[in-house]
Structures are given as structure tokens and as C-alpha cells.
Amino acid sequence: MSDSYTVGDERENEQDGAAADRADGRNVSTPDPVDETTGETTPSIQHIADADTVIEAADLTVHYGDVEALKPVNVRLPAQEVTAIIGPSGCGKSTFLRCINRMNDMVDAARVGGELRFRGKNVYDEDVDPVALRRKIGMVFQKPNPFPKSIYDNVAYGLEIQGYDGDMDARVEEALRGAALWDEVKDQLDESGLDLSGGQQQRLCIARAIAPDPEVILMDEPASALDPVATAKVEDLIDELAEEYTVVIVTHNMQQAARISDKTAVFLTGGQLVEFGETNRIFENPENQRVEDYITGKFG
């Protein structure tokens, strides 16, 4: 069985069907239902063994006010791999990413439907504390955003708020080494994080995200504000991070996605997840015509 699937273009025009599905209380983990309009099976998310799945979206939708930003998304993201999320601007990549650690909570207009499971638990359940969730899922943003504090305090902050009382110096060093920044800053840990270059700042933000040792690291275009040299460093870093962490990275840059990811999810305009699978296969032999057009630069 292949561990990838494709969603037919028809899906774009069957929101009503999808809504009805949800109203029926359809559970995505039931066997593949047959699409009433086309007779085609809708995508299954059963292909990846459960043990490997860290994040699982089940009919996940997002609306900003009345605007639909994500059409029902069904996908399973495997552990200890890099999953790239690509697609044209405004297709909902960041929106999807922010669902995973509930950063959408901060957006007043955002409404989330369906389920987003982290290790089997729907993070949108009533009893989930988003603060606890975010301590397990680190995030790196598009623009480097170190706190106006020292390099040391930046890295230590996540551990501090968790009440960590072990050897902080060691954890800070470990995180900075993990972010390939230690050698550059080890003599200036007391200096402001804002005095670093953009690329160093972004690696500082990565160090800050990995210091509390989360399970998943989300990155939203982490290299888009960096020059090619700094970008290369961050890409190398992501490669190493995947040995320990599950990484989900949004990128505009298809070469970058091809270089660094194991799996790729392609969103297309309208907030639709169109294809998900092994990165190599997606780039060499996409099943969906629109994905092929997008990847070969015919649109997007």
C-alpha cells in the first residue's frame, strides 16, 4: 500500500458533501467512504501505521469570520521526519500550522472545526490546556523574533516558565549547540539577542524552541528572511533536528522542500490539501495535475 494519496479536484466543489459528512459525525478513521458524487474513494489516512503518527488532522477546517481558509484536511504526519508544507501564497499553510499548537486561539476571527490530534488526543477538546500543548510543540516563526533579553535568557525562557530547576547552563549550551550557534555566541551569552545577525537570530529562535525539548517543532518559513548562506545553515540544522524531533515546516521554496523534507503536503488555492506523500515522489511524479502544474511552475 502506498503511503500517499491524492485528492481529486472534484473535492473543490463538494463542500456541501463534506459538511454533510461532518454532520453525520463521520469519523475519519472509519474505512474509506465512497464519495457520493464521483464514486471515487475519498482519501484515507490509514496508510501510515498508528505508532508513527504524531499529528493527525481529521476533517480539520478553519474559517476566518465567514471566509473558509482550510477545506476539510485529512492527513497524518509521521514522527521523526521532516514534513514540508508547500503551496501558493494564501492557501492556508500558516493557518494549518497554527492549528497544530493552537496559535489560532490568538486570532479572534478564527474558528476551527473537525479534529487535530496530537498523539491521538484532539487538541481542540474542552479539557486541553493550550499552554500545556505548546510546551510539547515548539514553534519557529518567519521573522526572527528573539526577546529583547540576553542570548542566555532567550534560550532559558521556555525552561524557566516550566519551572525547570536542573542545570540550566547545561541545557542552554545543549540547545545552542543543537541550533549550531554555540561556537559563535559562547563568549557573549550576556549580550542582547537583538545584537546578532538575522541568521544568528533565527538560529537563536530555534535554540529557544528546542531548549525545553519538545516533541514537535513547527516552522513557518523559517528561512525566508535570511540570505543564502544563513538559509543553508538553517537547512542543515533542520536535517539534524529530524533525528530527534518531528519537524513540520512551511516553505515557499520548492527546492528547499525537496532538499530537506521526507514528506510533502501540497496545499493549493482555496485552502485545500491536494496531495500528500513522499517528497521524492511528489516532486518527480505527482498524481494530481494541479500539483504538477504548481511544482513545475505553471502556476502559483
Next chain:
Amino acid sequence: MSGSSDVADLTRAGSDIPAGRNLAVRGVFFACALLTVLTTFGIVVVLFDGALGFFREETLFGLLSGVLGGVLAGSPAEAWAALRTGLGTQVTVREFLFGVEWSPIIRPRSYGVLPLLWGTMLIVVGSALIAIPVGTATAIYLSEYADRRVRKVVKPTLEVLAGVPTIVYGFFALSFITPIIQRFFPGTGTFNVAAGAIVVGVMIIPMVSSLSEDAMSAVPDELRNAAYGLGATKFEVSTDVVVPASLSGVMASYILAISRAIGETMAVTLAVGMQPNITLNPLEQAQTMTAYMVQIGISDVSVGSIGYQSLFAVGLLLFVMTLGMNLLSLWIKGRYQEAYR
């Protein structure tokens, strides 16, 4: 447009825009700006000159006219005498700044401003103890916790509070705060420091909360998101990220509020009383610098008497203090700004 030539005519002469208007508009604006500057300058000059009269017996204008009068009358002796009295010391700066007895009108006279300064300081400290915590907490609530609808109602309400005439606050203190204090501390008189400090504290809360909230809202969301992304609670985001990042603006709001408390007049005149008093007991009455100036202003001391002159000395000190506070707040803003980019 002028002519029917095909070449565009862009010269002033060829345009139908009245050439003089620009100059006239500019002139009016300049005149307004000049008026403000001149008024300020005039006030400062009068203040300094009047204070000079307090310390030197004679104002600079009085001195010059005395000497000139002697010279014109052809009497060098008269001019000399005017010069000597004019330059004679009436009150030393030292006595003024460090004396602990203030009684410029009633004999035995003494001119130590410390009791008035003390009264002002009691009000400043007391009101700051109220306004800084409450105002800061309000600002954090508005900036970090309140949803948009609440903010839309609360912020203008606070600003209305800032617009209430201060004499109304004075009556509020007399008729509402003091009776409550008296219920708990029966011996308390009608005038007391506590009521004044409370009412000034309430009065300057909007200043602290509004300016601090502006500073906090200016903190970029990227910083908040960084902390939220690490699993910080709203409270941690507020205290660890937002307040430190907006500290310069928050501190500036404190200082402007304190400066306002120093200069506050009507409410403290009504609430605190007219009795210069160096005390630590907030239930006693006292007198602030501003209240003293009101007292002299409405009394029948004659122009040119030392009581009248003391008005300028106290006014000058007040001016120097508030000016210093404003400069300090500017410095803090400039010095600590851009902790974030």
C-alpha cells in the same frame, strides 16, 4: 488654463493657483507658533523676575526703574540707594530651600519652603502608590486581556475620567472620601492628606493606564507569539515580555502622572487644607505648594509685599520640578526606546 499653446505651461505666472496664498497661510501658522513660544517665554520671565524680588527685595524691573529714576532726577545718591536696596538680600536661597518653617505673612516670619514641599511630596507618594499599581494593572488588562469590545468601552471611559474638572475631584474628596476615612479613624479632621492623596491618585490613574496601554499595544505581536509558542501563560507573556518591552513608555507615563500630581491644585487645596505641616501622619492636614499659591492668590496681601513675592518663589520651584520631571520622561523615552525593533 492660460493660452491654447500645446506646450504645458508650468510656470507660476501661467498658473491659476494664487501665488500669495501659500505665503499667507505659512505666515498665519508661523504667527500662531510664535505666539505660543512668546507666551511661554513671558511666563518664565515673569516667574524668574518675581522670584528675584523675593530673594533680592526688588525685581529686576523695580531695580532698573529705581536706579533710572534717581539718575533722571539728577540725584546719584537716590540711584545708589535704589541699587543697594535692590541688590540687598531679603531671603537667602539656603533659608528658602532648607528652612523647616513656612510663614511669610504672619510674624514671626520665616521662609523655609520644606513644609510645603513635604505636603506636595506626601500627595505625590500617596497618589503614586495608588495610581501606579492600579493604572499599570488596568493597562495590562486593556492591552493583553480585554477583548476588543471591552476595550472600546473602557478606554474612552477612562479618558472621560481624565477630563473631569479637578475641583469636582476636590468636592468628591471632601464629601465622599473624607467621611469614609472618618468612619474608620474618628478623630480625622475635614482636611487631611489621605483624602487628597487618594483623590489625586484616582485622578492620575487614567494618565498611567492610557499612556502605558499605548506603549504596551505597540509591542509587536511577534514577541507575544514567541512566548505563547513556548507555552507561556497570558500572565507570563504580560509580565515577562510585554511590560519589559514597553518599559520606557510605562516609566514615562509614571513620571508624567507624578508631574501632574505635583502640579495638581484645586483638589488638594480643597481636600488637604491650608496648614504647612511636616508630618508622616496622613490623617493630619497639611499644605502643598500649589495650595499655598491659591491661598495667597485669593488673600488680600498687597502687591510687592513679601507674601506676594513668595508666590513667585514657590511658583518657580514648582515650575523647575515639573520641568525636570518632563525632561526626565523625555530622557527615559529616548534612552530606553527601541528595546525591540
